[in-house]
Amino acid sequence: MIERPLAAGERRRETSVVFDDIFPERTGTLTDVSTDWLSLSDSSLDFDLNGNLIEGETAKVVFKTGELGGKEFEISSYNNNTKTIRIKTNTEDDGYITPNATFSPNVGDKYTLIGIKQPQSYITDAENRLFKEVEKSFKTLTRPPYRVEIDEKYMRENAFTLKSGDRVRLKDDKLGIDDMIRVTSVSFPLVNSNQCTVVISDKITYTQEAQTVIDTGKVKEEVKTVNRQKAEAQRVQALRMRQLQGKIFDPEGDYFDPANIKPLSIETLMLSVGAKSQNFYLDGVRIIPNVGDDPNAIQITAGKLIHREVQIEGLGYIWEMGGLTQEGLDPNKSYYLSAKCSRTQLTGQWVLSETPIPTESEAGFYHFNCGLLYNVLEGRRDYAFTNGMTYINGDTIKTGKIGAEFIDVIGLFAQIITVGSDGFVNAGISGLSDEGDDSIRFWAGANEEDRYNAPFQILNNGQLKALRGIIGTFNVMENAIYFGAPNETNSNLYFTPRSLLYRTNMSDDASSDALKSKKVILMNVSPTSQIGIEIQSESKNTDPSRRGPNVGFSTEAYGSPNSNDDIALRVPQGNVQVEGSLGLDTVVQVQAWKEDAGGFRTLRLTYKKGWLVERFWES
Known part of the structure; x- marks a missing residue:
């Protein structure tokens, strides 16, 4: 706890601040790896792991970098003399085992340990870092x-x-x-x-809208990591498809018979469409034909080429591509687009040619065929992608993109359908009844796991939840409904939990008919003001042709059998103030002529808070 002496008249205030990124930890670096990839050495490990195990917990290694980045492995043993950790293999649901020759630990990979008691030296270090951050935050909070x-x-x-x-x-x-x-x-x-x-x-x-923008920026930073994991998962999938191709056999003895390749149909056990060299996708790359409305120009932006099957050993499989703008193309010719990628470093450039370039036709480079730029037709060019792979086996299709005018099926069934881009989900449809009648059916603005916090939701019971929207000509914000401009100063109608504003016109033309007879009504409830409910009424009449009283406030009550029960205004408590002066409690006696008495009599008038409440003739 940090505190400071209180100033005179100051009350004690307590608060807490959580620093999720500060905790006892150690990021280690591998200095040696065994040939079976299961023994990992770290010469800088400065404590005995055996003495820091937790009963009932399983100690694990979590890789932060390398081919196994993000994966966890259980620890089977630890040798404190050699600083060597022995890990167990991971077997996934489909039988895929890691580590292996494709995805293995390497010297220089960074890791951390979980499921153990942290040594006191790490705890002390975390406490010191925490104290410094708390001091910095304390100066602002106080x-x-x-x-x-x-x-x-x-x-x-x-x-x-x-x-x-x-x-x-x-x-x-x-x-x-x-x-x-x-x-x-x-x-x-x-x-x-x-x-x-x-x-x-x-x-x-910050307002919720501003905070949403900030959070979106944070999400974009996290997407970089998500994209990396997505790329690694796709490389694993491509490897498994190649393994499946090699293990396909003919269970009925006739599927490899050439007679089964028939003129009107093809029967086979697995179909692969595409070439190994084309099994890649592009991240952040935009291919823009007809740039500047010129059909003989094309622009390809810089970005990443992420290959699922080709890599540079020890470097990786993500090439950084430079941009290309090319003009003066022949309108009668089509062009092939390929990615010229170095075999020794992860850099590449785009090449546009009239003839296709084979993948390994140039020493020191790969030419990955990316697509075809068509000749000019009706004043414009089109572009078709040719990269990617599609695998069909049994009742399963694995592909990158489905393009169609429409999808015509009798029924499409799924528990959850999600949509998104750039590596993250931002909307979806759910058929799950996980919250009964309050279960979400449609959502937008969040991923699947966080769909119940999405800014837009439609529930099974028909309820609509949204942070803002437009209904007819009315705008709905997080805490206000308005018509006209989105602020109190220029709005025609503005309604919040604390105020109600109505204004007839907000034209800047002082000569307009509407402004000559402008009407404004404002009702405001302020928790910090001494005024309980503030009601302001403005009636403006500057048109000399419109005669008659200019009334700011009018009220009436009628219809009761006893007219005395028709009360247009009731003031149970409180005073009345007119131009800064308070109403008086007083009795006024005046001499007045009383017709039925045939002479002067005393008239007594009783006022409460400035209002006449009683009139009495004295005899």
Whole structure:
């Protein structure tokens, strides 16, 4: 716990801050690996793993880098003399075993240990790092937000305005603050912009919309890791398909008979469409024919070529491709696009040629065929991709993309269908009844695991959940409904849990008929104001041709059998204020002529809070 002495009149406030990224840990580096890939040595390991095991827990190695990055392996034994960890193999559901010749640990791979008691030295180091971060955070948190009401007269006479993001000097001797602090919010009544209240604070509180933008940026950073895992998984899948090809046999003895390749049909056990060299995909690459509305120009952006079957030993399988812009193409010719990738380093460039280039036709390079740029037809060119592989065996099709005008099936059945791009899911359809009648059927803005926190949801019971939307001409935000401009100052209708605003017109033309008779009604409930419910009514009539009273507020009640029960306005408690003066409780006696008495009599008038409540003639 960190605390400081309280200033006079200051109350104690406690809070907690969680630093998820600080914990006892050690990232090690492999210095030796056995030929069977199961014995891993780390000469810098500075504690006896055997003395830090937890009863009932299984110690594991988690790889952070390398071909096994992200995978966990159980530890079977540890030799403290040689600093060698012995791991167990992993067998997946389909029988695939790691590590193996394709996916194995290597010297230099980084790893960490889980399922063990961390040595005291690591705990102490984490505590020291945590203390430093807490001290840094404490300096900001102990500067509370200041809510300040600015003198209305001062603002008017000096003709200045404040807006969020401005910095003002804050000096507070009691708290030892003398610094330029950010203005985080500015508020004022719609009818008087000089009656200004501001909040100044070093800590910025974001709206949900702003926080969503920030979180989206974080997601994009995480996608880089997800894409890496996706690429490795696809390489494993391609390897398994090649293994399956080699193990296919003919169970009925006639499928390898040439007679079964028939003119009208083909019977086989497995079909592979595509070439090994073309089994790759592109990440971040855009191929733009007709660039600048010129059918004889094409642009290919920089990005990554990720190959599922070809790699440079010791370097990897992801080539960084440069960009290409080519103009002056022959409108009558088609062109082949290939990726010219180095065999010694992970770099490449795009090549456009009139004839196809074989994969291994140039020493020191691969030419991976990517697609075909068609000749000009009706003033434009089209482009077709030729990379990728499709495997068909039994009732299973594995492919990269399905393109069609439409998909015509009798029924498409799945528990969950997800959609997305760039390596992550952002919408989906669910048939699961995991929450009964509140189960989600459609969602958008989140992945499958987080679908119940998605900003858009449609539930089984027909309920719609959305953070914002447009219904007819009305706009719905997270905490407001409005018509017109998306702010209180310029909106025709603005409704929040604390206020209701209606305005007839917001035209800037002072001569318009609408502005000559503008009407404004504002009802505001402020938890920080001494006013319980503030109702403001503005009635503006500047048109001399429109005669009659200009009424700001009117109310009536009628229809009761006893007219005394028709009460248009009731004030159970509180006073009435008119132009700064409070209503009086008083009794006024006046001499007045009373017709039925034939002379002057005393008339007694009783007022409460400025309202006449009783009239009585004295005899």
